[in-house]
Amino acid sequence: MNGLIAVGLDGTAESVAAAHWAAREALLRGAQLRLVHAEEWASPRDITPVTSAEMRSRWAEALLRDAADELHDGHPGLTISTRSLDERPAAALAAVATTADLLVLGSRGLGALAGFVLGSVGMAVIHSTERPVVLVRAGEDAIASSQGHHSDRELVVGVDTDRPCGALLAFAFEEASRRSCTLRALHSWSLPPLVGYGAAYDPRIHAQLDMSAKAGLEEMLGPWRERYPGVRVAARATAGHAAWQLVEAASEAGLIIVGRRIRRSAVGAHIGPVTHAVLHHARAPVAVIAHA
Structure with missing residues (x-):
């Protein structure tokens, strides 16, 4: 620009x-x-x-x-x-x-x-x-x-590995590179309903899904790590509610970065539930990045 x-x-x-x-x-x-x-x-x-x-x-x-x-x-x-x-x-x-x-x-x-x-x-x-x-x-x-200069605090970005996140990660890595700060990339996943509770809970399935989620996150971050070798990246994929995990992780962050899908139709929501919750509850400044 x-x-x-x-x-x-x-x-x-x-x-x-x-x-x-x-x-x-x-x-x-x-x-x-x-x-x-x-x-x-x-x-x-x-x-x-x-x-x-x-x-x-x-x-x-x-x-x-x-x-x-x-x-x-x-x-x-x-x-x-x-x-x-x-x-x-x-x-x-x-x-x-x-x-x-x-x-x-x-x-x-x-x-x-x-x-x-x-x-x-x-x-x-x-x-x-x-x-x-x-x-x-x-x-x-x-x-x-109280927590440091504008550029000192880490950045937090929420990543959905099931969808393209190119514009979101481009903004996050460029901003982290500019600030020379840590970029914390978070991906949250949920257990399927039938294996998540009570007698149906199977720790082996939990472990497999956890491993798959972490591998998916690393695969998505890989090209960006290569493009920005100077950026320190802390990646975490855990089971739980994405919005609350982002809000908690960003409690002392300099910026939390979330995405919203670009919708050409006038019908339907334009901001997803995770981004909507983060916007209303995050303590840190929130960057909303529109992407396909």
């Missing part, structure tokens, strides 16, 4: 955290950072459409200017541009994503629980773009400070 990272900014603590995360990522990549605010300012239903639009436009410009100044102070070498759009946020951000290497958005935490509440804008953007999208919750700056 063109060495550009875009971040949606709306003045919330979550979007501010996303902007700081995106700034650090832009520095790692040697990319430019673009701060984007999108909002429909004029509507036929507005009582005073001109005044309302002007006030919101001035507020958006001040928001972007102040955020850019703050990020410049923290990252003097970073090239930052701003863009204010009078459009529906989801559609505008999805369009911006097509011109960027990465789109970063804020996502609200689940109160006392660690995790996300993925709002309608974030969900719509993920559905609408095939570009990588990263969700960052408020408090990520404090977590990064």
Whole structure:
């Protein structure tokens, strides 16, 4: 792409955290950072459409200017541009994503629980773009400070060995190479219902399936290990629920990377159950990678 990272900014603590995360990522990549605010300012239903639009436009410009100044102070070498759009946020951000290497958005935490509440804008953007999208919750700056630099913490990627994962692994290995950190690749599998419980449980079948799962994961990772020999890879295939294993493994990670299948049909879910659960419960920033 063109060495550009875009971040949606709306003045919330979550979007501010996303902007700081995106700034650090832009520095790692040697990319430019673009701060984007999108909002429909004029509507036929507005009582005073001109005044309302002007006030919101001035507020958006001040928001972007102040955020850019703050990020410049923290990252003097970073090239930052701003863009204010009078459009529906989801559609505008999805369009911006097509011109960027990465789109970063804020996502609200689940109160006392660690995790996300993925709002309608974030969900719509993920559905609408095939570009990588990263969700960052408020408090990520404090977590990064307590657990190490943006690039120090390991990355976690969820791998489904039954389906192609080329785009997902390409992003994960490139990001791990850029950060010079460990990449933890996780694959979860389940026992067939008839051999998984009670008297039907057979440890030999469990062992065979475990061996097969590990071999499948290593086979999938093999070409990427060769392509990125400098990346430290910790591979694990275990029986269990994929989403919860990913969330647990990523509790102190710098980034968790999950995939979603590209669906051309408007019917049906566009985000699988594992990715959906990770988005709502992960403590770390989450990168969603669309792939075939």
